[in-house]
Amino acid sequence: MADGEAINEEITPKNSGKPLLKTKDSLTEEDKIKAEEVKEKANQFFKKEDYSQAITFYSQALELNPFVAAYYGNRSLAYLRTECFGYALSDASKALELDKTYVKAYYRRASANMALGKFKLALKDFEAVAKAKPNDKDARAKYNECNKIVKRIAFEKAIAVDDKSVAEQIDLESMAIEDEYEGPEMEEGGKVTGEFMTQLMLTFKDQKKLHRKYAYQILLQAKEIFSSQPSLVDITIPGNEKFTVCGDIHGQFYDLMNIFELNGFPSKVNPYLFNGDFVDRGSFSVECIFTLLGFKLLYPDHFFMARGNHESVTMNQMYGFEGEVKSKYSQQMADLFTEVFNWLPLAHCINKKVLVMHGGLFSEDTVTLDDIRKIERNKQPPDSGPMCELLWSDPQFQCGRSPSKRGVGVQFGPDVTKAFLQRNKLDYIIRSHEVKNDGYEISHDRKCVTVFSAPNYCDTMGNKGAFINLKGDDLSPKFTSYEAVPHPNVKPMAYASPLFGLF
Known part of the structure; x- marks a missing residue:
């Protein structure tokens, strides 16, 4: 959403695709x-x-x-x-x-x-x-x-060459750190430290850039970590420990900083899962993604990131991320981001009881957690099938399934959610992907939770953002809603495709 994409899931096209109830002759x-x-x-x-x-x-x-x-x-x-x-x-x-x-x-x-x-x-x-x-x-x-x-x-x-990735073409040794550079510096060997992350966030708040050498190092290391993970990552929250799930961020860096101010910065005792759509729309997507990837490198076993529908080439070309990366760095870096995004896990399962994905459930009743684990995800999202649906689907109020309002994925009802949970011995699902007035919504007999973390989406929606806290011995979701905070005068979609004036 988007897509944090659609605004209200109860919106349905009452006439589209249905036989007309009136004839021209009967029209008065x-x-x-x-x-x-x-x-x-x-x-x-x-x-x-x-x-x-x-x-x-x-x-x-x-x-x-x-x-x-x-x-x-x-x-x-x-x-x-x-x-x-x-x-x-x-x-x-x-x-x-x-x-x-x-x-x-x-x-x-x-x-x-x-x-x-x-x-x-x-x-x-x-x-x-x-x-x-x-x-x-x-x-x-x-x-x-x-x-x-x-x-x-x-x-x-x-002209695509299949046998050599962008990552293999990066020459870090040739990238010199200029004397005038005043931003954060990685330790020898490209190690991310707590001090580096603190300086990185301060640098971004001041609207300054991370040096391209360090940016490339973060991306290369992140790709290595993500490519070693399965498509479905299992997370264990011990005992009474807190765990936080955030939804779409969409390039709203200053609101991301507000989440950390409200809920504490990531650490081994304050783990996070960010549930996709880190970029696009908001014009501080570069700052958001490097902050999140930096924390992933710092706390690889306590900081988790899932792929959203906007971690894809088509979305990035249209909604601004590619343009922003090219403006702040280069096309080569935009291409490397694509390789990193291709390896992002598609879903996470918390304590074997709560499944978290960006979009939603499936067009087929037979999908299991093992099926998700086996998905070959190192590619652009397909137009159909489980990978597509994990990234694009939405819940609906009525039972059954319907064609997606987005034109991709499916809409699934409370009966679909119930059957999926029973089949896989789960308690409920958490997903994101949709703007909600309070930043969250509970539906499907409390078995489907939506969380959306970008307040006042695109500077126009007026919605609150939210995050979810869980405890290891009590997986009941606790919600915190918050308002948007001020940001520098760079409008959303500043780097989007020129064709976006159509929308």
Whole structure:
């Protein structure tokens, strides 16, 4: 979330993909007038950035009159703003079924496909817009930008060399530490110490950089640690000891520092698990990830990190992390981050009773903890299957499963959670991936806990962040919510793709 991605899991597209309940012949003038009134009410909520309410009223307008392309188009944009990309895609396509000349719907569908990394499909829609509006400079610019991405991906694929990783190409010996460098320094042999971490965080607070040599050393050592771990890591919390689980951080470095101020800095007696989506969106992602990786090196057996859906190339290209790394360091370092992210564990199991993953559960009933352990994860996330679902899925209130609002993964109900827990002899699951007003939510008969740790997400959502404390002899989650803290005047998405203006 995101995706800390979608805002409310109760948002569902009431008309998308369902047979229309009305025919044009049965539609009355009263229906049409009332639908327009409701649509205007939805527009007002949209202008106030209350997208959840806007979606509710656009849906009511569609129930009254399901034959107006703009209603679908407007709801599609609201879904884009709440990052329900699957629903946005469906609505945009429905709008185009009703009106093939409705240019905004091509934009909406292209935006959803871009967000899902389906660049070739997005390019087709940008091309349609450019043809329909040949004198529109913005339309042509969007087409050209998307075309560049498609060509770049094809070129990178063509020249890719499988037998040599980026890590093997790094020459640390050639990286000199300049005399004027005043930041933290690693000990001989690249050892991270408590003093180094203290200085690192102070350096980042002052908006200064870690020297690239030390940055590369951290990444190389982190890759070595993560690649030695299984896809499912078992964690043991002894007796009465405290353990903390944090959700999405999304590049909000100053809020990460606030977590440590509130809950104590990581140590052997204050262990942490950060549950994915460390980067993207927020414009201090580099600072966040080096801080987290530094603590991983300092306390490898007491500091844990799981992969989120934003620890992937497509997300990083769109949502800002790649651009930030290139701006602060280099493309080579961005490529090395990809190698490190590919090795991040996919899930953690606490005391054999609590399973923690970024997204959620599965499209199949048969998945076991052993299946998760066996996942070959050193790759970009696939579009389907257990690895994809661990990173992308979301809970829903109703029983059963539904297509994902995001267009990736699945939505799973309380019955799915209950059956999974029984099959694997677990008490409950913890996941992240979604903004929640208080920073957390308990659902599925208290068997599914969501934690989201980026307050006032993207400087716009107004939500609180939260973290969870557990005790070894009492695995009941205890929640701490907190407000956002001030940060330097660098807006979220400052390094994002130029195409992100579409959202």
